[in-house]
Amino acid sequence: xxxxxxxxxxxxxxxxxxxxxxxxxxxxxxxxxxxxxxxxxxxxxxxxxxxxxxxxxxxxxxxxxxxxxxxxxxxxxxxxxxxxxxxxxxxxxxxxxxxxxxxxxxxxxxxxxxxxxxxxxxxxxxxxxxxxxxxxxxxxxxxxxxxxxxxxxxxxxxxxxxxxxxxxxx
Amino acid sequence: xxxxxxxxxxxxxxxxxxxxxxxxxxxxxxxxxxxxxxxxxxxxxxxxxxxxxxxxxxxxxxxxxxxxxxxxxxxxxxxxxxxxxxxxxxxxxxxxxxxxxxxxxxxxxxxxxxxxxxxxxxxxxxxxxxxxxxxxxxxxxxxxxxxxxxxxxxxxxxxxxxxxxxxxxxxxxxxxxxxxxxxxxxxxxxxxxxxxxxxxxxxxxxxxxxxxxxxxxxxxxxx
Numbered sequence: 001x002x003x004x005x006x007x008x009x010x011x012x013x014x015x016x017x018x019x020x021x022x023x024x025x026x027x028x029x030x031x032x033x034x035x036x037x038x039x040x041x042x043x044x045x046x047x048x049x050x051x052x053x054x055x056x057x058x059x060x061x062x063x064x065x066x067x068x069x070x071x072x073x074x075x076x077x078x079x080x081x082x083x084x085x086x087x088x089x090x091x092x093x094x095x096x097x098x099x100x101x102x103x104x105x106x107x108x109x110x111x112x113x114x115x116x117x118x119x120x121x122x123x124x125x126x127x128x129x130x131x132x133x134x135x136x137x138x139x140x141x142x143x144x145x146x147x148x149x150x151x152x153x154x155x156x157x158x159x160x161x162x163x164x165x166x167x168x169x170x
Numbered sequence: 171x172x173x174x175x176x177x178x179x180x181x182x183x184x185x186x187x188x189x190x191x192x193x194x195x196x197x198x199x200x201x202x203x204x205x206x207x208x209x210x211x212x213x214x215x216x217x218x219x220x221x222x223x224x225x226x227x228x229x230x231x232x233x234x235x236x237x238x239x240x241x242x243x244x245x246x247x248x249x250x251x252x253x254x255x256x257x258x259x260x261x262x263x264x265x266x267x268x269x270x271x272x273x274x275x276x277x278x279x280x281x282x283x284x285x286x287x288x289x290x291x292x293x294x295x296x297x298x299x300x301x302x303x304x305x306x307x308x309x310x311x312x313x314x315x316x317x318x319x320x321x322x323x324x325x326x327x328x329x330x331x332x333x334x335x336x337x338x339x340x341x342x343x344x345x346x347x348x349x350x351x352x353x354x355x356x357x358x359x360x361x362x363x364x365x366x367x368x369x370x371x372x373x374x375x376x377x378x379x380x381x382x383x384x385x386x387x388x389x390x391x392x393x
Contacts, residue, residue: 115381118370119370119379122373123376123379126371126374130353144374148370148371159207
């Protein structure tokens with residue numbers, strides 16, 4: 001989804017996509033070229049991107065990938081949809097916010113929805129804790145502490161969106 | 171009919187606006203958590219709902235009746251007769267025993283001492299405080315003092331309980347015990363609760379959460 005999102009900014013080449021991915025999302029683990037091209041062919045097979053003009057040059061031909069209407073719709077709905085509130089979501093929350101800012105979408109609305117999803121799940125876990133055994137309570141607590149950490153991150157990020165937008169849009 | 175409601179409330183402290191058109195409606199028996207960053211206006215909103223502060227603009231209703239236009243004396247009677255309060259640190263009267271503290275709202279309402287203490291005592295068992303009836307606040311732990319404060323808030327069977335960071339001075343486990351008892355007691359009594367907290371784990375005990383941001387209530391949070 002991240003590569004598809006990057007293509008929603010503008011048509012791009014595999015190499016440029018990898019470079020942008022590594023700059024913003026890889027967090028020290030660069031994306032292998034093999035994985036970039038495997039993902040791009042899968043996206044093309046599913047009709048979410050098409051291959052635009054091929055630029056001849058020295059070395060291998062450079063294919064330019066272009067997002068389709070279907071792909072853009074998928075990015076749009078992915079960016080607005082809160083993730084089911086489970087522990088260890090940092091990567092996907094982060095990706096959604098950064099991509100939304102890159103694409104000029106309302107990241108704050110997404111964060112509000114995500115906050116609501118988190119609070120809803122915390123309410124369910126609290127109910128489990130109140131009505132269940134101590135073992136249930138311990139498991140619920142584990143989830144609650146992780147979701148609480150996410151919420152702190154959501155609040156801090158919401159307070160810094162303007163500065164973050166400037167940074168990721170260059 | 172809503173139990174407690176603020177309609178487009180605005181209130182400034184001098185030049186500083188604290189509420190900029192806040193609206194919230196709480197149903198009878200509902201437990202609502204008001205969340206928000208510090209300085210967002212959440213405590214000010216609670217104080218307006220509880221008739222402690224009067225908004226510059228807008229309306230406050232309790233039980234179908236407008237209360238912001240009442241005189242200070244009538245609001246004070248309303249607070250004493252119909253509302254219960256729990257604050258961050260118990261604010262128990264140090265000279266009184268725990269049971270006298272719990273009985274205090276009844277004594278202030280004119281109930282005779284013996285009858286008020288009789289009414290207060292069952293709360294010690296309900297809130298797991300048995301044996302502490304004669305202690306003074308200095309002889310109670312933070313969690314015990316806060317449970318005494320909760321009993322005091324509920325003893326007169328108020329129409330609404332207002333709680334401002336009721337677990338703010340407690341460690342997380344003790345805070346959760348207090349919240350668990352607050353929610354169970356309020357549900358048993360059918361008491362409407364408005365709870366201010368910055369803590370999502372505390373807010374998760376409520377039926378519904380609203381967020382105050384820049385002096386307005388964000389009602390989007392309905393997961």
